[in-house]
Amino acid sequence: MTSLRAAHVEIIAVGSELLTPQRQDTNSLFLTARLNDLGYAVKFKTVVGDETAGLALRVSEALRHVGLVIIIGGLGPTADDRTRQAVARALGRRLVFRKDVLRIIEDRFRRRQATMTAPNRRQAYIIEGAAVLPNPNGTAPGQWLRSGSKTLVLLPGPPHELKAMFDDAVAPRLTRRRAGFFARRTLMTTGLGESAVESLISGLYPKSDGLDLTVLASPGQVELHVTAHSRVSPTLAEKKAEGLSAKLRERLKGNIFSESGESLEEILGRLLRERKQTLAVAESCSGGFLGHRLTGVPGSSAYFLGGFITYSDDLKSDLLGVRAALIKSQGAVSPAVARAMAAGARRRTGADFGLAITGIAGPGGATPEKPVGLVWTALAWRGGTEVQKNLFWGGRSLVKSQSARKAMDMLRRHLLRQDGGGRRVKA
Amino acid sequence: MTSLRAAHVEIIAVGSELLTPQRQDTNSLFLTARLNDLGYAVKFKTVVGDETAGLALRVSEALRHVGLVIIIGGLGPTADDRTRQAVARALGRRLVFRKDVLRIIEDRFRRRQATMTAPNRRQAYIIEGAAVLPNPNGTAPGQWLRSGSKTLVLLPGPPHELKAMFDDAVAPRLTRRRAGFFARRTLMTTGLGESAVESLISGLYPKSDGLDLTVLASPGQVELHVTAHSRVSPTLAEKKAEGLSAKLRERLKGNIFSESGESLEEILGRLLRERKQTLAVAESCSGGFLGHRLTGVPGSSAYFLGGFITYSDDLKSDLLGVRAALIKSQGAVSPAVARAMAAGARRRTGADFGLAITGIAGPGGATPEKPVGLVWTALAWRGGTEVQKNLFWGGRSLVKSQSARKAMDMLRRHLLRQDGGGRRVKA
Numbered sequence: 001m002t003s004l005r006a007a008h009v010e011i012i013a014v015g016s017e018l019l020t021p022q023r024q025d026t027n028s029l030f031l032t033a034r035l036n037d038l039g040y041a042v043k044f045k046t047v048v049g050d051e052t053a054g055l056a057l058r059v060s061e062a063l064r065h066v067g068l069v070i071i072i073g074g075l076g077p078t079a080d081d082r083t084r085q086a087v088a089r090a091l092g093r094r095l096v097f098r099k100d101v102l103r104i105i106e107d108r109f110r111r112r113q114a115t116m117t118a119p120n121r122r123q124a125y126i127i128e129g130a131a132v133l134p135n136p137n138g139t140a141p142g143q144w145l146r147s148g149s150k151t152l153v154l155l156p157g158p159p160h161e162l163k164a165m166f167d168d169a170v171a172p173r174l175t176r177r178r179a180g181f182f183a184r185r186t187l188m189t190t191g192l193g194e195s196a197v198e199s200l201i202s203g204l205y206p207k208s209d210g211l212d213l214t215v216l217a218s219p220g221q222v223e224l225h226v227t228a229h230s231r232v233s234p235t236l237a238e239k240k241a242e243g244l245s246a247k248l249r250e251r252l253k254g255n256i257f258s259e260s261g262e263s264l265e266e267i268l269g270r271l272l273r274e275r276k277q278t279l280a281v282a283e284s285c286s287g288g289f290l291g292h293r294l295t296g297v298p299g300s301s302a303y304f305l306g307g308f309i310t311y312s313d314d315l316k317s318d319l320l321g322v323r324a325a326l327i328k329s330q331g332a333v334s335p336a337v338a339r340a341m342a343a344g345a346r347r348r349t350g351a352d353f354g355l356a357i358t359g360i361a362g363p364g365g366a367t368p369e370k371p372v373g374l375v376w377t378a379l380a381w382r383g384g385t386e387v388q389k390n391l392f393w394g395g396r397s398l399v400k401s402q403s404a405r406k407a408m409d410m411l412r413r414h415l416l417r418q419d420g421g422g423r424r425v426k427a
Numbered sequence: 428m429t430s431l432r433a434a435h436v437e438i439i440a441v442g443s444e445l446l447t448p449q450r451q452d453t454n455s456l457f458l459t460a461r462l463n464d465l466g467y468a469v470k471f472k473t474v475v476g477d478e479t480a481g482l483a484l485r486v487s488e489a490l491r492h493v494g495l496v497i498i499i500g501g502l503g504p505t506a507d508d509r510t511r512q513a514v515a516r517a518l519g520r521r522l523v524f525r526k527d528v529l530r531i532i533e534d535r536f537r538r539r540q541a542t543m544t545a546p547n548r549r550q551a552y553i554i555e556g557a558a559v560l561p562n563p564n565g566t567a568p569g570q571w572l573r574s575g576s577k578t579l580v581l582l583p584g585p586p587h588e589l590k591a592m593f594d595d596a597v598a599p600r601l602t603r604r605r606a607g608f609f610a611r612r613t614l615m616t617t618g619l620g621e622s623a624v625e626s627l628i629s630g631l632y633p634k635s636d637g638l639d640l641t642v643l644a645s646p647g648q649v650e651l652h653v654t655a656h657s658r659v660s661p662t663l664a665e666k667k668a669e670g671l672s673a674k675l676r677e678r679l680k681g682n683i684f685s686e687s688g689e690s691l692e693e694i695l696g697r698l699l700r701e702r703k704q705t706l707a708v709a710e711s712c713s714g715g716f717l718g719h720r721l722t723g724v725p726g727s728s729a730y731f732l733g734g735f736i737t738y739s740d741d742l743k744s745d746l747l748g749v750r751a752a753l754i755k756s757q758g759a760v761s762p763a764v765a766r767a768m769a770a771g772a773r774r775r776t777g778a779d780f781g782l783a784i785t786g787i788a789g790p791g792g793a794t795p796e797k798p799v800g801l802v803w804t805a806l807a808w809r810g811g812t813e814v815q816k817n818l819f820w821g822g823r824s825l826v827k828s829q830s831a832r833k834a835m836d837m838l839r840r841h842l843l844r845q846d847g848g849g850r851r852v853k854a
Contacts, residue, residue, distance in 0.1 A: 018472075019469045019470070021456050021459045022643050022652060024451065024453070029448050030448070032446065042446045045445075045446065046473045065484065195504050198506075214442075215507060216444050216450075283718070287718045287723070288718025291716075291736040292713075292714050295712075295714025295788075295827075298790050298823060300738075306736040306737045308734075308746075309722075311727075311733040312733055314777075315732055315776060349745075391540065394587055397723060400723075
């Protein structure tokens, strides 16, 4: 138990600017990746302002919960850099002025042909008992100290200083405390809501301590994150992760579109390249978002020809050849118009596939029969067309993003069905 | 002292995914802005995983330090959504199953013509003594509760659910605890880099405690955030903010496109509506992103007709009427082709204005003469065309977003010049 705690980490980022609406700590993302690789688990992240009392408090609390506390920032030369004092207070230790550290700082200024200012002397104060971590990229030295069975590390805030110091001076000290091995899997699904996924995988939530499953839902996409931990070997961690993933795969089947982190547009890109086939789009309510997603993939010009943003009804007729009478009788948001748009995009560009989206993104334009979120997505290929009705949740931008994802998923499933020789609905 | 504490806030974001290297809490930025406006100060931010014990611990600690604890996330239907249990444990209270809440959830599914799954029943559990906060955008209700002199608020994690709930149900309850007055100005500029803005405003950084200026740069846009605080009156705060803003305005002039938070696309929408004029686009390297931005504005169908994503050279000729010989002699990424695309978009759709983008988004396709980031943006109107050369920094998505912003800014400046009767370059 004690040894497991020793691998638990709290990261505390210090700085009043990180408590404003404009700024955010991002150093912790880098540290988390590095720490995970070393077998450590980040259990808490905290942001504290430049106040000695508040910081001292949170450091004391962190020391009660985890084995390793990493404190970022507040090591600068100015009066609002209070990490040194706060940590000293939390531990009940003195600050010691270190002439050797001052000399290193002075040397740095000399090499840069700059003049050291008086406030920089503050950076030569070290907490009693701490080891000094050299800072090749700045003046603030880091500090490494032990308190009972616990370890504290003080790192500078500027990302390039922090990164170099962690890799050069912190990671080598941490490896000796390596507590285990992690293996991860990410299964990305689309086409099912969070509760539907939850029902399908019920009973698979791991009960063991070394295996963890997190379900992460965003509109139109549900991700399953599997994390396995082994104190013994990386192979064992991999085996655990794979065991759970295999069960999840069996339950979720074709709804899983990626396990490699590949996005839907990357998968489409790969499938279309393999087949030497091309794609065009016709977008109404999505307004260009589908094209934007598809062209987010480097090299997409190999299979994506382009398309049409037909926001007005006139353009649906003029550019895509959708009959005006059809729009009048069925409405622009209708399965027949969606099919005609997809077929028109294909025909007018000479692409192998046409994808179309027409719907009510809101907030205006809705009727009792056609509510906000009603979207028809259609696919046209050489042999016919397919259309799907969707009722998406959320506001304008969510309706757009879910529409694009759904259209891409229709083509993905179509291409995979072709492989399997499955039946397709024809128009 | 007690009343000051009451205005101190800790925001706790819940979710194991927020402790990975891939994800980050961003809801707290929105909440901080809103809370500051109400006179509250965020003192701590914490991220906790999906573990009941860890979360209960941090909630207990937070209640010792601040008057208001806001807990985000972990209210979903799945087994790893543990906020309800954890807060109940921290307060020593029971969870109560509320039939009235269940009915609201069931109604929501019925309206959406979807089937409620068993796990959603979990969302009808409310902490004893809590008020239920309705969620117009999702199934998870929020909760508001008091514990002694302290207040706890539980909000759902999806940003659009959290934002609506905060504004509709939380802010009205909080106003009674206001601790001071804030006034803000945001001056949004485009067309100048960060260092150019810094030079222009040098000497204007405020030295007083109640006035703050933050410069926030993103590619193609530099924002100046002015925050003024007064313990006495809102008028005094407004006066301080306006004094600094006036000086900034004088230095930055027409590069400021918005002070109201209006985005470029909203400004274009307003200007085009006023003039009863229409717009169409022709996009190459931006792949639909410009259309996506323009259609992000509710009601944009009043002035945005649609457009063309002409990713391939053939489509530039076939759909926009750009002469193939011109593409061959000048290249697709050239000022002549950009002008022809803008004019073609206008002509083929009957719009008053055409905006075109053609460039090298990278990473492929570059030559020594045409590097990644070279983008031509063009505007066509009844009287002629205008084209601009841009060299954008960054990867594929940054080149796309900067291109769209630049194209929109060209039309903005053109429309404002028309008002002023200024001269325009003709093709």
